[in-house]
Amino acid sequence: MELQQMRYVVAVAEERNFTRAAERCRVVQSALSHQIKALERELGVELFARTSRRVELTAAGEAFLPHARASLESAERAHADAAAAEGEVRGSLTIGLIPTVTAVDAPAALAAFHRAHPAVKIGLRGGGSNEFISEILAGHMDVAVLGLPEHVAPEGVASRELVREKFVAVVAESHPLAGRRGLSLRDIADEAFVDFPVSTPGRAQSDLAFAAAGVQREVAFEVMDLGIVLELVRHGLVIALLSPALVAGVPGLATVDLVDGPGRVEYLAWSAFNPSPAALAFLAYLNTASPQRRSGGVVAP
Known part of the structure; x- marks a missing residue:
């Protein structure tokens, strides 16, 4: 059993296609198919169920796949550790x-x-x-x-703490709240908001702050993409609660400090x-x- 054969098995399992797997592994399809067949003969089981249009893992293939992945990861780590011992990071x-x-x-x-x-x-x-x-x-x-x-x-x-931030209200420059010197969450509770999806940490700090203030709000848009968040605010559809560093210098937007706004902590984790x-x-x-x-x-x- 060779590592290259395991790479081929993983590629076919993930691509569900011998042609795409061969392209990914940069070999001709016949060579990839031959190596997988040789491995199956050695193991005494079929790893894939094949038709002219469909490829699926067999039960034996499902059992083999995680161990193949683990073996490849271990081989890569062994290579990296050996190189690191000589001063080269790989x-x-x-x-x-x-x-x-x-x-x-x-x-x-x-x-x-x-x-x-x-x-x-x-x-x-x-x-x-x-x-x-x-x-x-x-x-x-x-x-x-x-x-x-x-x-x-x-x-x-x-983990290591990187920075602590207090959020501000982000509104369109034309919004009636733009230019205010300070607001409370109660002042903006009737506005429509854009925020990250419910139950995500990116959303949690704002939900916790509103709950602590004893007020409810309407989240009209749930978005994971920051660019879309800022565009929705810029067009005056909604307001957002964000770190001021994320909107500094962005045209068409204004920020207002919050006396009881949410805060968050950025961490480096490993x-x-x-x-x-x-x-x-x-x-x-x-x-x-x-x-x-x-x-x-x-x-x-």
Whole structure:
């Protein structure tokens, strides 16, 4: 059994097509099919059910696949660790970024890190903080920037506090509230809002603040894309509660301070269990590039 055969099995399982799997692995389809057939003969089972139009994993294939993935990940980690012992950082680095990052200049950080460690394959993922924590715990993500309500710390992962922020009301420049010196949540409770989906950490800090103030609001639009959020506000359809850093200099928008507005904390999070050489190198770079106050006594390597 060879690692290349396992790569082919994983590719076919994910693509559900031998032709696309061969293109992904940069081999001719006949060679890929031959290697999978050879592996099946060695194992004494069929891994795939095949027709001219359809490919599916058999029960044996379903059982084999997670172990194949784990073997490939272990082989990649062995290569990366061996290279790191000689001073070269290799391997892969998967990073999660919430859509409202303000504490880290991600493009600049990634550009500098790539120049320093060109052999590291970098993957970026967007999403929410809860999703990222689960991915880190499952070993599918190395590092993430999280945004959580005040008094809520990441659980199960190592973390470092990056910044604490107080949200402001974001309105269109033509909105009647634009230019006000300060507002309370009760002052804006009758407005229509745009916010992140319910039950996400990006939404939680605002919902908690309104609950604490004893007032209700209407969230007319639930959106994960920050660009769409700002456009909806700019067109006067809704208002939003956001970090002022996200709207600084954006034309067509105005911000108003809130006396009882929500706050959030951005964290850098990573696995506390055996982080990869690439993850350690990236954390070390971020510590050097932008040292911040540590959270909960946990310090990045």
